[in-house]
Amino acid sequence: xxxxxxxxxxxxxxxxxxxxxxxxxxxxxxxxxxxxxxxxxxxxxxxxxxxxxxxxxxxxxxxxxxxxxxxxxxxxxxxxxxxxxxxxxxxxxxxxxxxxxxxxxxxxxxxxxxxxxxxxxxxxxxxxxxxxxxxxxxxxxxxxxxxxxxxxxxxxxxxxxxxxxxxxxxxxxxxxxxxxxxxxxxxxxxxxxxxxxxxxxxxxxxxxxxxxxxxxxxxxxxxxxxxxxxxxxxxxxxxxxxxxxxxxxxxxxxxxxxxxxxxxxxxxxxxxxxxxxxxxxxxxxxxxxxxxxxxxxxxxxxxxxxxxxxxxxxxxxxxxxxx
Numbered sequence: 001x002x003x004x005x006x007x008x009x010x011x012x013x014x015x016x017x018x019x020x021x022x023x024x025x026x027x028x029x030x031x032x033x034x035x036x037x038x039x040x041x042x043x044x045x046x047x048x049x050x051x052x053x054x055x056x057x058x059x060x061x062x063x064x065x066x067x068x069x070x071x072x073x074x075x076x077x078x079x080x081x082x083x084x085x086x087x088x089x090x091x092x093x094x095x096x097x098x099x100x101x102x103x104x105x106x107x108x109x110x111x112x113x114x115x116x117x118x119x120x121x122x123x124x125x126x127x128x129x130x131x132x133x134x135x136x137x138x139x140x141x142x143x144x145x146x147x148x149x150x151x152x153x154x155x156x157x158x159x160x161x162x163x164x165x166x167x168x169x170x171x172x173x174x175x176x177x178x179x180x181x182x183x184x185x186x187x188x189x190x191x192x193x194x195x196x197x198x199x200x201x202x203x204x205x206x207x208x209x210x211x212x213x214x215x216x217x218x219x220x221x222x223x224x225x226x227x228x229x230x231x232x233x234x235x236x237x238x239x240x241x242x243x244x245x246x247x248x249x250x251x252x253x254x255x256x257x258x259x260x261x262x263x264x265x266x267x268x269x270x271x272x273x274x275x276x277x278x279x280x281x282x283x284x285x286x287x288x289x290x291x292x293x294x295x296x297x298x299x300x301x302x303x304x305x306x307x308x309x310x311x312x313x314x315x316x317x318x319x320x321x322x323x
Contacts, residue, residue, distance in 0.1 A: 001036050001037075002035065002036075002038050002039055002040045002042075003040075004040040004041075004042075004092075005035040005036075005038040005039070005040060005042050005045075005090060005092065006032065006035045006036055008035065008042070008090070008092045009028075009031050009032045009034070009035035009090070010032060010035075011096070012095050012096055013028075013031060013075060013090075013092075013094065013095075013096060014073075014075065014094055014095070014096050014097070015028065015096065015100065016028060016031075016069060016070060016073050016075065017073075024066075024069060026058065026062060026066050027066040027069045027070050029056050029058075029066075030052060030056060030058070030063060030066040030067060030070065031070055031075060031076070031090075033047065033051075033052045033055040033056055034047065034052070034070075034076060034088055034090065035090060036055070037051075038088075038090055041092070042089060042090030042091070042092040043079065043089050043090075044079075044082075044087060044089075045076075045087065045088045045089070045090060046081075046082040046085045046086065046087040046088065047085070048085050049063050049064065067088075074091055074094070075090070075091050075094065076088045076089065076090055076091065077089050077091065218238070218242075220241075220245075220251035220252075220255065221237075221238055221241045221242075221251075223255050224241060224251070224254055224255050224258050224276075225237070225276070227255060227258045227259045227262055228258045228261070228262065228276050228279075229258075229261065229262040229265045229266075229270075229273055230265075230270060230273040230274070230275060230276065231276070232275050232276065232277075233275060233276070233277050236277045237275075237276040237277045237280065239277075240276070240277045240280035240281050241254070241280055243280075243281075244280050244283075244285075249283075249285065253285060254280070254285045257284070257285035257286070257287075258279075258285070261274075261279070261284070
């Protein structure tokens with residue numbers, strides 16, 4: 001690896017540009033990969049396209065297009081072949097103009113200034129500045145950071161345009177009568193108060209009853225869950241369980257059906273066992289269990305049709321063929 005060639009490719013080589021006058025970073029990366037295989041004078045750079053792919057991570061077509069763009073701007077030139085690979089010479093006499101760095105510094109300053117201005121505007125939206133503060137008879141008013149506050153307070157007991165302040169206990173008339181305990185009891189027993197109290201009591205009783213029912217449902221769900229053969233998605237199954245009970249399904253019926261289903265699936269492939277949520281949502285608790293092996297009557301062919309096979313010693317069964 002040539003340090004001189006690599007330094008040139010990374011720092012001093014002119015930046016290739018795209019057709020839209022943007023920095024061609026892809027071509028720049030390929031140029032650096034070429035420089036790693038060049039001599040100190042920038043000659044004899046002949047890595048294979050595969051090697052450049054490995055170095056840059058670009059695909060073959062991207063590498064080949066980047067090489068053509070570098071040739072077009074004069075940063076590299078073909079200089080023969082070596083073992084079937086194209087050999088390139090780097091134009092190390094070309095230098096990047098100093099204005100590239102100053103342009104980047106200017107763009108950075110503009111970016112920071114714009115960010116500071118956005119931050120200043122964002123803060124200013126939450127602050128309102130008032131030029132003056134007017135306070136009349138403001139003995140009982142405390143104003144902090146009053147630049148954004150305008151107050152006009154007048155101590156008038158009956159003024160419609162002043163801030164109304166309820167008189168304190170000591171400022172009230174000595175003849176002012178407090179409501180008696182009997183009056184308070186009378187007010188609380190009014191129809192409106194009774195309606196409110198009754199509604200609150202009914203709502204509380206309903207909520208308590210609902211909570212008790214939910215607790216009962218969840219206790220029954222524990223029995224279902226312990227018997228069901230496939231335990232997956234417990235919370236979803238719990239929702240499906242409560243929904244089934246709300247539809248009127250007896251919890252004990254579902255528990256018994258889960259036990260029967262577990263017996264059915266014993267020794268079977270578990271991947272074909274239904275998930276509990278699907279089993280509940282589809283109402284599988286109402287399915288009839290599969291008949292046990294050997295429980296079906298054996299059939300035999302006879303003339304005219306099929307009939308159950310019976311023991312010939314049973315005199316109640318006729319052996320004549322069906323007609």
